[in-house]
Amino acid sequence: MEDALLVDRLHFGFTITFHYLFPQLTMGLAPLIVILKTLGLWKKDERYNRSARFWAKIFAINFLLGVITGIPMEFQFGTNWARFARYSGGVIATSLAMEGVFAFFLESSFLGLFLYGERRIGPKWHWFAGFMVFLGSWLSGYFIIVTDAWMQHPVGFEVASDGTAHLNSFQALLTNPWAFWQYIHNMSGALITGAFVMASVGAFYVLSRRQTEHGQVFLQLGVIAALIASVFQLFPSGDGQGKMVTDHQPVTLAAMEGQFNTEAGAPIVILGQPNVGERKLDNPLIVPKMLSFLTYRHWQAVVRGLNDFPQEQWPDNIPLLYFSYHIMVGLGTIFILITFAAALLLWQRKLFTARWMLWILMLSFPFPFIANTAGWMVAELGRQPWLVYGLMRTSQGISPMVSSGNAWFTLLGFMGMYTVLGILFLFLVWREIEHGLEFMGSDA
Amino acid sequence: METLWFVLIGLMLIAYVVLDGFDIGAGIVQPLVAKTERERALVLRSIGPVWDGNEVWLIATGGALYFAFPLLYASSFSGFYLPLIIVLWLLMLRGVGIELRSHVDHDMWRSFFDFVFSAASLLLALFFGAAIGNVVRGVPLNSDGYFFEALWSDFRTGPQPGILDWYTVLTGILGMVTLGIHGANWVALKTDGAVNQRAGRVARNGLWLLALLTVLSLGATIHVRPEVLDNFRARAWGWVIPTGVTVSLIGIRYFRTHGRDLAAFLCSSGYIASMLGGAAFALYPNVLPASTGPTYNLTIYNSQTGGYSLRVGLAWWLAGMALAIAYFVFLYRFFQGKAVLEEK
Numbered sequence: 115m116e117d118a119l120l121v122d123r124l125h126f127g128f129t130i131t132f133h134y135l136f137p138q139l140t141m142g143l144a145p146l147i148v149i150l151k152t153l154g155l156w157k158k159d160e161r162y163n164r165s166a167r168f169w170a171k172i173f174a175i176n177f178l179l180g181v182i183t184g185i186p187m188e189f190q191f192g193t194n195w196a197r198f199a200r201y202s203g204g205v206i207a208t209s210l211a212m213e214g215v216f217a218f219f220l221e222s223s224f225l226g227l228f229l230y231g232e233r234r235i236g237p238k239w240h241w242f243a244g245f246m247v248f249l250g251s252w253l254s255g256y257f258i259i260v261t262d263a264w265m266q267h268p269v270g271f272e273v274a275s276d277g278t279a280h281l282n283s284f285q286a287l288l289t290n291p292w293a294f295w296q297y298i299h300n301m302s303g304a305l306i307t308g309a310f311v312m313a314s315v316g317a318f319y320v321l322s323r324r325q326t327e328h329g330q331v332f333l334q335l336g337v338i339a340a341l342i343a344s345v346f347q348l349f350p351s352g353d354g355q356g357k358m359v360t361d362h363q364p365v366t367l368a369a370m371e372g373q374f375n376t377e378a379g380a381p382i383v384i385l386g387q388p389n390v391g392e393r394k395l396d397n398p399l400i401v402p403k404m405l406s407f408l409t410y411r412h413w414q415a416v417v418r419g420l421n422d423f424p425q426e427q428w429p430d431n432i433p434l435l436y437f438s439y440h441i442m443v444g445l446g447t448i449f450i451l452i453t454f455a456a457a458l459l460l461w462q463r464k465l466f467t468a469r470w471m472l473w474i475l476m477l478s479f480p481f482p483f484i485a486n487t488a489g490w491m492v493a494e495l496g497r498q499p500w501l502v503y504g505l506m507r508t509s510q511g512i513s514p515m516v517s518s519g520n521a522w523f524t525l526l527g528f529m530g531m532y533t534v535l536g537i538l539f540l541f542l543v544w545r546e547i548e549h550g551l552e553f554m555g556s557d558a
Numbered sequence: 559m560e561t562l563w564f565v566l567i568g569l570m571l572i573a574y575v576v577l578d579g580f581d582i583g584a585g586i587v588q589p590l591v592a593k594t595e596r597e598r599a600l601v602l603r604s605i606g607p608v609w610d611g612n613e614v615w616l617i618a619t620g621g622a623l624y625f626a627f628p629l630l631y632a633s634s635f636s637g638f639y640l641p642l643i644i645v646l647w648l649l650m651l652r653g654v655g656i657e658l659r660s661h662v663d664h665d666m667w668r669s670f671f672d673f674v675f676s677a678a679s680l681l682l683a684l685f686f687g688a689a690i691g692n693v694v695r696g697v698p699l700n701s702d703g704y705f706f707e708a709l710w711s712d713f714r715t716g717p718q719p720g721i722l723d724w725y726t727v728l729t730g731i732l733g734m735v736t737l738g739i740h741g742a743n744w745v746a747l748k749t750d751g752a753v754n755q756r757a758g759r760v761a762r763n764g765l766w767l768l769a770l771l772t773v774l775s776l777g778a779t780i781h782v783r784p785e786v787l788d789n790f791r792a793r794a795w796g797w798v799i800p801t802g803v804t805v806s807l808i809g810i811r812y813f814r815t816h817g818r819d820l821a822a823f824l825c826s827s828g829y830i831a832s833m834l835g836g837a838a839f840a841l842y843p844n845v846l847p848a849s850t851g852p853t854y855n856l857t858i859y860n861s862q863t864g865g866y867s868l869r870v871g872l873a874w875w876l877a878g879m880a881l882a883i884a885y886f887v888f889l890y891r892f893f894q895g896k897a898v899l900e901e902k
Contacts, residue, residue: 192635203628211621215878280864
């Protein structure tokens with residue numbers, strides 16, 4: 115079954131990584147579209163309304179891809195991870211089902227209205243529909259995070275006589291402290307994606323001297339939102355999430371940071387490659403005592419290293435976990451620098467003519483996607499070797515009767531399908547950006 | 559409590575098949591009722607604003623099933639591994655077909671995506687019909703409550719059947735014809751002129767086939783699984799269901815002849831609800847019967863989650879459903895009337 119385990123993990127990893135490219139953008143764009151609609155209503159400026167309409171089109175293509183690639187996610191718990199589904203269904207299926215019943219109906223119903231109904235319902239109701247789409251997408255995110263948080267830090271349950279987990283506190287499930295930090299960290303991550311994409315398209319328009327007035331709106335909103343979200347991502351949300359890991363998954367923290375030995379006044383690693391065989395870090399570039407301070411607010415605090423834990427508790431892919439974490443943090447730092455510089459130029463009214471900065475903004479849109487993907491990998495790889503932390507090992511969760519051959523067949527099918535979908539998506543979004551604006555003159 | 563959830567999930571499934579059924583059905587009949595590119599666009603327009611909302615019922619039903627009956631969810635989803643994933647692919651292809659068609663103004667692009675939309679819709683209806691056939695016929699459950707079914711073996715029913723055997727192929731075709739007629743009724747309701755005429759004709763002529771298949775599959779079901787009659791013997795009120803099926807069939811015929819589109823559509827909804835309701839009624843309290851012997855049957859009792867979950871769930875579920883129904887009423891009222899194509 116080792117073989118099937120690997121394929122099932124690849125299967126889930128691949129499908130969720132691809133899926134998550136889309137909802138992070140829709141969750142990030144939704145509040146920005148609401149802001150544009152609000153500005154349009156408030157300032158009676160048609161530029162904002164046209165901008166909102168343009169982004170609603172991009173949102174819709176994304177939403178479609180998010181739904182299409184999201185349907186398999188729910189089903190995969192049953193198809194590839196049946197033992198896990200049976201064990202945990204009494205708890206996490208609650209939040210999964212709530213996502214469908216509360217958030218998803220809300221979002222998809224009002225999206226239809228938002229996209230097709232502007233002329234018939236008038237500006238105030240149209241604003242309301244947009245707000246409901248935003249609410250739906252953020253609620254959806256919350257229920258998914260609650261589900262994941264239970265796997266990271268199980269609460270509110272008891273193990274029944276048949277060995278499966280049963281919920282005993284609904285409130286504890288929904289107010290899991292892990293979920294709180296993970297949620298705000300995740301949502302500001304999504305906002306960073308949305309804001310960078312908006313700024314990037316704005317920069318493209320201003321640089322190519324087409325639709326400059328809309329490009330400027332995109333840039334203003336994108337840069338300001340990206341700056342706020344990037345700072346928030348570091349503190350308090352990233353910091354709070356880090357404390358959760360420190361308190362509840364110390365072995366994960368050690369692996370993320372590449373900390374092999376327990377020490378007081380532990381340094382933070384900026385660069386370096388974990389050498390798991392020799393239990394050390396190659397080519398380390400460090401800031402002394404920083405890790406102790408960041409995790410415990412004390413320069414001499416003791417941080418436990420991997421050697422302190424039995425090896426069977428170590429995450430099974432330490433290098434990948436370590437690099438995912440460092441890529442996430444590194445990119446996060448770069449985002450703060452870029453958006454701070456851009457916001458400064460905006461404040462000095464030089465941004466629209468500072469071509470070098472516009473080039474940077476235009477080309478930076480892929481990086482939030484990379485950072486958010488890396489972030490998910492930190493969370494999921496960090497939980498290994500557990501499927502439900504401390505309770506169920508990943509190897510115990512797979513479907514008992516699905517052979518690796520069948521899993522390979524469907525994995526390859528998904529890969530083929532997603533490749534085609536990805537190409538179509540890029541093509542369509544590019545078309546919208548290329549000539550979507552020509553239609554924007556009319557008040558469709 | 560578990561009986562209540564059985565009923566609630568059954569109702570959600572019926573809501574899904576009635577709602578997504580008409581947009582799948584519209585895909586099945588699109589090549590028959592639409593001759594020109596404009597007419598094909600009109601058929602798509604009739605489902606454009608609502609289809610993905612309809613599909614959410616599938617996700618919500620899957621979630622509720624996972625929530626209330628985790629063992630059933632784990633067992634059936636891993637057991638029906640291949641067909642389920644193929645269904646997911648078809649749902650994806652179909653969604654892409656619907657949404658991307660109008661993005662590029664080119665005949666080949668549109669014809670291609672029309673084909674994808676219709677073909678995927680047709681196969682989906684076939685698979686859904688076959689899925690219900692599998693559940694009614696029973697699957698090779700083992701003592702742990704798991705099974706794995708190949709796509710096909712020798713096309714015979716028996717203790718180790720495949721997903722497709724002669725019986726489930728029959729129910730698959732029944733599903734296809736049912737949704738085709740349901741979709742034709744919807745298209746007739748949402749259009750006028752030539753498309754309305756053709757859709758009405760497709761529904762009326764297809765009805766004979768539907769009636770024939772209904773009788774055939776009923777006979778086949780009793781042959782394959784005689785136990786289905788037990789509940790009808792024990793609870794006489796169950797005969798409401800076959801009466802509902804018959805009345806709905808006659809209703810479709812009557813209202814189609816008189817050109818009353820809405821009434822005909824409601825009758826085909828009633829037909830779907832009665833057929834699914836009948837299957838659920840016959841199965842109860844089983845949720846997945848075993849072809850390997852009745853001791854392995856999954857029932858609502860041995861596959862449910864804890865009572866606390868089910869009780870708490872009821873509160874949020876009712877609130878959520880009230881909201882969902884309110885959105886749907888709002889949405890459908892908003893898009894009521896005939897579909898029209900906007901001029902670019």
